[in-house]
Structures are given as C-alpha cells and as structure tokens.
Amino acid sequence: MYAFEFHRASDIDDALKQLGADDEAQLIAGGQTLLQSLRQRLAMPSTLVDLGGLTELAGIERDGDALNIGAMTRHADVAGAAAVHDAIPALAVLAGGIGDAQVRNMGTLGGSIANNDPAADYPAGLVGLGATVVTTEREIAADDFFTGMFETALGEHELILGVRFPVPRRAGYVKFPQPASRYVLVSVMVAETDEGVRVAVSGAGPCVFRVPEMERALAADFRPEALDGIRVDPGGLNEDLHATPEYRAHLVGVIARRAVAAALS
Amino acid sequence: MSDSSIGQPVHRREDERFLRGQGRYTDDIHLPGEAHAYFLRSPHAHARIRGIGTAAAAQADGVVAVLTGEDLAADGVGGLPCGWQITDVDGNPMKEPAHPPLAQGKVRYVGDAVAVVIAESYWQAKDASELIEVDYEPLEAVASAARALTDGAPRVHDEFDDNCCYVWEIGEGGEVDAAFDSAAHTVSVDITNNRLIPNAIEPRAAIAQYTPGEERYTLYTTSQNPHVTRLLMSAFVLQIPEHKLRVVAPDVGGGFGSKIFHYAEEAVLTWASRRVARPVRWTAERSESFTTDAHGRDHVTRAEMALDGDGHFQAMRVRTTANMGAYLSTFAPSVPTILYATLLAGQYRTPKIHCRVTAAFTHTTPVDAYRGAGRPEATYVVERLVDACGRALGIDQAEIRRRNFIPKDAFPYQTPVALNYDVGDYEATLDAAMEMADVAGFEQRRAEARSRGRYRGIGYSTYIEACGLAPSNIAGALGARAGLYEAGEVRLHPTGKVTVFTGSHSHGQGHETTFAQVVSDRLGIGIEDVEIVHGDTDRVPFGMGTYGSRSLAVGGTAIMRALDKVIDKSRKIAAHMLEVDAADVEYDDHGTFRVAGTDRTLSMPEIAFSAYVPHNYPLETLEPGLDEMAFYDPTNFTYPAGSHICEVEVDPETGRVEIVNFTAVDDFGNVINPMIVEGQVHGGLAQGIGQALLEACVYDDASGQLVTGTYMDYTMPRADDLPSFRVDTRNTPCTHNPLGVKGCGEAGAIGAPPAVVNAVIDALGPLGVHDIGMPLTPVRVWQAIQQAGGSRAA
Secondary structure, three states, X not given: OOOOEEEEXXXXXXXXXXXXXXXXXXXXXXXXXXXXXXHOXXXXXXXXXXXXXXXXHOOXXXXXXXXXXXXXXXXXXXXXXXXXXXXXXXXXXXXXXXXXXXXXXXXXXXXXXHHOOOOOOHHHHHHHHOOEEXXXXXXXXXXXXXXXXXXXXXXXXXXXXXXXEEOOOEEEEEEEEOOOOOOEEEEEEEEEEOOEEEEEEEOOOOOOEEOHHHHHHHXXXXXXXXXXXXXXXXXXXXXXXXXXXXXXXXXXXXXXXXXXXXXXX | OOOOOOXXXXXXXXXXXXXXXXOOEHHHOOOOOOEEEEEEEOOOOOEEEEEEEOHHHHHOOOEEEEEEHHHHHHOOOOOOOOOEOXXXXXXXXXXXXXXXXXXXXXXXXXXXXXXXXXXXXXXXXXXXXXXXXXXXXXXXOOOOHHHHOOOOOOOOOOOOOOOEEEEEEEOOHHHHHHHHHOOOEEEEEEEEEOOEOOOOOOOOEEEEEEEHHHOXXXXXXXXXXXXXXXXXXXXXXXXXXXXXXXXXXXXXXXXXXXXXXXXXXXXXXXXXXXXXXXXXXXXXXXXXXXXXXXXXXXXXEEEEEEEOOOOOEEEEEEEEEEEEEOOOOOOHHHOOOOOOHHHOOOOEOOOEEEEEEEEEEOOOOOEOOOOOOOHHHHHHXXXXXXXXXXXXXXXOHHHHHHHHEOOHHHOOEEOOOOOEEOOOOHHHHHHHHHHXXXXXXXXXXXXXXXXXXXXXXXXXXXXXXXXXXXOHHHHHHOOEOOOOOEEEEEXXXXXXXXXXXXXXXXXXXXXXXXXXXHHHHHHOOOHHHEEEEXXXXXXXXXXXXXXXXXXXXXXXXXXXXHHHHHHHHHHHHHXXXXXXXXXXXXXXXXXXXEEOOOOOEEEHHHHHHHHHOOOOOOOOOOOOOOEEEEEEOOOOOEXXXXXXXXXXXXXXOXXXXXXXXXXXXXXXXXXXXXXXXXXXXXXXXXXXXXXXXXXXXXEOOOOOOEOOOOOOOOOOOOHHHOOOOEEEEOOOOOOOOOOOEOOOOOHHHHHHHHHHHHHHHHHHHHHXXXXXXXXXXXXXXXXXXXXXXXXXOO
C-alpha cells in the first residue's frame, strides 16, 4: 500500500468535514474491500477517514413495521441479532452468508452498499425488501440507490446513516456462491410485502435488478412452481471464468424458486 | 527398554513449536544490517526490453542498489540450470534455453523478473521500483501448448526454430499399432490435466549474507533440498566454491514440489549480498507466488486401449502434449516423461504400451513437479481410460479392474514401460475399499438421492505410483544430472543422547517424529532423547532432499545403514567390555547387547559413554567415538498403490457436485506412524479433490495474462468442500529396503482425481453425459448436462 494520513472521525460532522477538506480523502468503514485495494496499490487515498468510532451509527432497532439498522453495523451483528431473526430472518441468513467470520466481524452494512459490488449480497437484500437508505442529506429508496456497477446515488459528501427495512410478510434469500471468492454468483431475495411481491437479483448482472415477470407470477401464486417457465434474458448479464450469461440467467430461475421455498419454510 | 514405538501414532513432536508460534521460518530470521529486496516483474507475457532506466529509482529514498540482467551478465553470473536432460526420439538432446535470473533482452512470462531494487525497507524498495522505466516492446504471446506447437506461433526462444522442447517416446509403437489393428474393441478418451498453482501456505522467501572475512556466503531459503540448491548455485550459476556456500532451509511451511527447484531470487540475492555488502532479504507476496512458483500438470492427452472380446487389455497408446512454460525449471523435463509414461501400466497387465510426449515452450510460468509429479497425470489417463472401457463394454468397474490386475503371485512384475514392481496385492485394497465404501448399498443410495432430485454416482481409481526416487544409475541413464541417493548420520553422545543428521527435509511431513521413532526403536533410547537435524548444509553431511515420497524409503534407509555401523562398532566395544569375542555378543535390535546364553548385558548408553571415555576400550583396534554416517542409493523404486472410491451427488439444476463419501485404502508398505500417514493421505486427497472439482490455473491464450491470479478466481479447496474421509491400509512390505516402507505423501493427490471424475460421469450417465473436463465446476457440469440434451432436470 502507499502511505496515507489516517483520521479517526470523532462524530458525523467531523467525518464530513474531513471528507470535504480533501478531494483525495476516502471514508473507511469495515475496510473489507478498501484494504484489499490499498494492499494491491489499486487505490491511493491521501487520507483515510475512519468511521469506526461512530458508535451512534451502529445498532439494530425495531421500529413498528420497520427494522432500522445503522450503517456501521457489522454483518455478524445483523446475522446474530434477535430482532433481525424475529422480523426478517432472511436478512439474518443473508448477513450470515457474507464472506467468512473475520469478514463478518469487520464488514459493515453501510460499507457494503456504498461500494455496490455487483457480487455483494446486500444490494439484493435492500432492493428485494424494498428498503430505504437514510443519509445525512435525504432518504433514498433502494430501487434508486444502486445505479450501476460500483455506482450509487450517493453524493460526494453524503454519508449513509442507516437502512430502514420494512418488515415483510415473508421473505427468502438464497445465494449460489462463486466457487473461488464465495462472493455471489447469483443470489435472490424474494419478499412478499404489503406493497406486493419483490424479486431482486445480485451477482447476475452489473448491478442488482428486479424481475417483474416473477413478481407478477408470485403475486398471483406465491409458490416456487409459479416461476416455472419464466426465463431470464442472458443479454447483458455478467460473463467471467465462473459463469456464462446463459448459466447466470438459468441460475436466476433456479435460485429464485429456492428463495420462494425458503420464504415458505 | 520401553515398548517399540514403531507402528504407533506418536504425536508429532514438531507440532508443539508450530502451534505455539515458535517455529522458525525463513521470514522469521533477521540479520544485523539487512536490506530488503523487491523484484520488479514483467506485466507482459512476451516483450522485447529496449532499455531499462534505473537512474530515478537509484536516487529514491532508502535505495541501496538497483540491479538488472545487464549487471548479472557483467559479473559473469550464469543462467539457472536444468537438472534433467531428455533425449528425443531422434537421439538429440532436448532444447535447453538460457534462463537468466533477471531477464536479458526479453521477458517471456508475466512475472519474469526484470530488476531488483535493494533498499533499507521493503516499502522503499517497492516504491522505488515504480520509478524504474522499462521500455517494453510488447510481442505476440502464446499460452497453450497446442497452439505453441502450430506453424507460425510466436516463438518463445529466438535461438530455436520452434517451440518444441522435445518429442520423446517409450514402448514399441509398431507392436502397439498391430495390437490395435487386431483388437476386438478399442476405446479412447481425450483428456486435459488442468494446470495447478501450488499455493504452499508459506510463500517463498530467502535471505542471503556474504561474510567477507571468510569469503563465505550463507543463504536461508524455503527449500525442500538445500544441498541441491547449494550444488546448482555453486557449480552452475554463481561459481562460488561449494565449501564457501552454506544453504539453510529452516522450518518450511509446505512445498508440494514447488520448493524443490532452484529459483532466480535465490541466486540474485546471494550475488547481490556481496555486491552491496549487506545481508539482503526477500519474501514473496502472494501475487508473486501465483506467477513465479513453478506450476504443476498442464497435459493434454489422447489415450486409447485395445481390448480382447473378454475385456482384457491388449495394448495402450498414449499421445500427450505437455506445457513446460517459458523456461525449463529444475526437474521439469522429467515430469511428463520418466515420471509419467513409466506409470502407464498402472495396476494392470497391459502387455504393450506406447507413449509419445511432445513438450512445448509457452509464454507462461515454468511448470515442474507438483505433488505426484507425472504420476497423477498418468493415473488420470489410465483410470479415466479404464473407466471408459468398463462403460463401453458393459463391464462393472470393479470387475474390469480385477480382470486386468497384476495378480499378487506375479511379483516381481516387469511392466512394458521400464518399471519392475517388487510387490503388491491390488485385490486386497480393492476388496477393503469396496467394503468400507459399502458398494453393496450404493444402488439403494442412488435411488434415494434420485427421489430428492439429486444424481448420485460412484467412481473408482486403482492407482500405482513409483516413489523412493531413485536408483542413481537408472536415473542417470534416463537423463538425471544428479544422483538420487540420500545421506544420514547418527551421532551418539557420551550421555547416551542421540543426534541424527538427515539429508531429507521436513516441510510438513513430520520427520522429527517418524525418523526419531525409527532410531529410538533401533537403539533402545527414548524418542525424547533423539533429535533429528535437517535443512542445513553446514550441519548435515550431504543430502538430496525430499520429494517423490522418498524421505523414509531413501533417507530413512540411509539412517538405518548408519545405525548398522553404530551397532557393529558397539558390538566390538561391548565385546571388549564384557571380555568375550564379538561373535558371542548378541544384539536384540532394541538397545541391549548380551553375551549369548548369559544375563550379562550392556545398554547402548553404557557403550556410548565408554566410546567417549575410553578407559576400558580396545584403543589398539578401534577408534573412540560413536558417530557414523552412511549413504544409501536405492536398488529400485518403491510402488505404493491403492484403491480409492468416491461417491458424489450432483445437483442437476445448478451443476454443483458434492462429494458425499470418499474411501481410500492404500498399500504403503510398513507404516511407522499411522497418524502421520493418515494426515498425509488426508492432505493428498484434499489436493486431488481440489484438482478434480475446484482448481484451475487459467491463462488468456492470446495475451498470456494469468486470469486466475488471486484467490478471487483460483479456487483453493476449503474444509467444507470435503467429506470426512474413510481411510485405511492393506500393506505389503517393500522388499528392497530394510524398513519395508514405500511412501505415502503423494498417494491422495494421485488417486483422487479420476475417482471423483469417474463418479460424476457415473452420476450423470442417465442424463447422457459421458465426458467432462477438470475441474468439475458448477458451470462446466451444467454445460455438460445441457450439451448432452438433459433439459432442466428435476
């Protein structure tokens, strides 16, 4: 890694001030992606502004029909929290399947969604559950938050405070891992909510996406069999060593059916 | 004397220091005044170097020196030598390109070292390396051996007309062709043995020091064979007198073959340590391990079997193309030839075999021995072909093997491909494996899995390997440029404690325990009083190191020979002390000398004391002291063999393969420590299963870029990829070494891959899949199902 300044933010205002003062400064939350980039000399920030001290951003709290999770909440805490298990067990499954124990003890919800890796778990979780991202400036619907590969709607000096997950009637999350990295090859969050059924897919495309045809079919009949015959177009899906677009398209169907089964179990 | 520890699962003595973090690996060693090296490596697979600008780097903070291939050449430093010369079908020596430790004129693979920066800190060296201006002229590259051998392919070495290193063959081609012409059945398979990256947990590292007052060099390095490194570096590369070079390989964290070889960094650091008059250290980053540790495998083969009407093998014909990489690594030429084609008889009586091997240079990392080295490739060919024969002729997989096994009363057995198997009982391991694997209940399990939407299959691999490398005269006739004996020294101290010096090297094998068991048993001295010393050319008289499952069979035998000398001398000392003829002194083989027919005895410690305090001692006929050394050159290879049975379930929707059972019953000859043997089998199986299901080193053929350059894309086996193994042995003692041992370190990696692949093919037969290439990743399995016409199943 290259040399950089390190500043541990004392509060949210301090973090924003540091960020605003230096164009080359970068925030670090759990560091599970950024540290690798630094080690490989793929990133060269002038200053790292560490959010690790902002305890006010960590926490899980049930608020009526919603579950509020702070941006600095670690994956392990989401996976283990009784409130998550009670309200949205599929979200606990999702968080418990990220990386390994070390990653889950360091990585954060805010860091993951701000990075918007196409092979990350949380984007499907947020979009599938119809969550809202709360920032220092506004509230952004998950559908509008993830804008492209490693791209989000966040402004340059905008900090994620947390995510509000509406509690669904039922939801299921299933991940098919890429064999080497165990990131997502294809994962699907299926949720039946008051607003309707949502099906969101991570890993298959350059950015998380919904499958309206599946949502319509499940709204009529929330069973795995309802998805039979629905084909996802491989056009535009990711291609790499581990999967062709055709295989990813096929897996979306398989994994979506399993996610529905998980929601029903 | 306590009970013998031979055959007992004695806990590994070395584990205590490893588990407490008290191991001493190369990177743990620090020398006063040391500087740090960083190697600048080529980002191109093939490029001409028009110039290297080092001025800015040389001025950077903390930089001691920036050195390039030109500096090496100016100092007369030679190229890295190849330790094995293959003679081709026309009687000509293989093509042997120059291999400069730092590139000169051209780079030939991604990772080829271009310059070394030596600085006060590692980060200063790395920062400065970014200031080096290398003027590359990128050239066309070729990564696949098949394309490298085509007309017009980019040439790897300008001094040769083409990329063919050699064409080599074994067996009588004409006789084999004739057998095929008259065969009742012929069966063929086309297979690829995927390239692998070794991935030892400890990356390669080295520290070199020059001591001017003594004109002496010391190199600490992650080596499986420090004496070989000393020999190669002193005689061929640096022309340092051998007695002025000490090579130390301290604790080493895994090798799997990749640390046999003499690497460029070792030579460059040793040379540079004198130039800069500082100790110089280097530890590879993991990315460097991926691009610069010698890779393994990478064969493409067509294999054919001719059979009679009853399924008896009549002849086998094999055509293999082997990828050597850009340069010849230390033992690379022997791997796809001597260590491969000689194993093609397997456990079978196939009377005629012909194999032709074409080796190619490519713009990739050099390929050399990796756990099994040629023998996994051979076993994969044989066992995939035998499996295909069973399927083609409708003969049960166990039955077609039994029908062709060399029977146990046929040993010693001369194969048509040079080897002479001394002993074995293949039916015994197959019987035991089938029982342990509950083959009888398989069809019921298959049906049950089918009811869950899973396709279950069972696959066999009855393998053989040749270990205990090797009779030096035979190896020499086949092109080895080194002997393959081993040395051992046993030193009894006056207090009855023992130090054993062995040329074998332990980097995970547990020699400090196993070898101590052997010595303790033979001398009647407790294991705790026996120390095993290895890995230091100044302490150990000589050695050829550890590879090819040779340590106990060859290194252990050298120790046994030294023990024989100790006991011979001790008998004479005892005779003097007991005032009888030496002929009247009996040794019980466990530490006690006795005057025949009496209760007058002496123990080994009593004799050792007398040897060093020779007051009552035959000084006129016998030297004082009790310290003996021996060399041992084996008379034959050893032939471990076994039966592996794998059971898998395939999810036809996703293509994911799960190994649900894996049984390995091996014949390793006598077993000194069954716990260590079992551990070796487990590790080998994990690597073999890794090759079959997970691991693949992938290059982009056109650019020569390594696609799988990190763990994000190179799939290492993890614990949850593996089942709980069922392992056992059915041993027939080796007939030609005193311990009766054969070797066990590579068996798992050799036997497992075809068992796994055969199981998946068995599972997917109902979907019309009859062939699939390693690694059997979900996407490949799914594609095979699609291509076979199996629609979205279940």
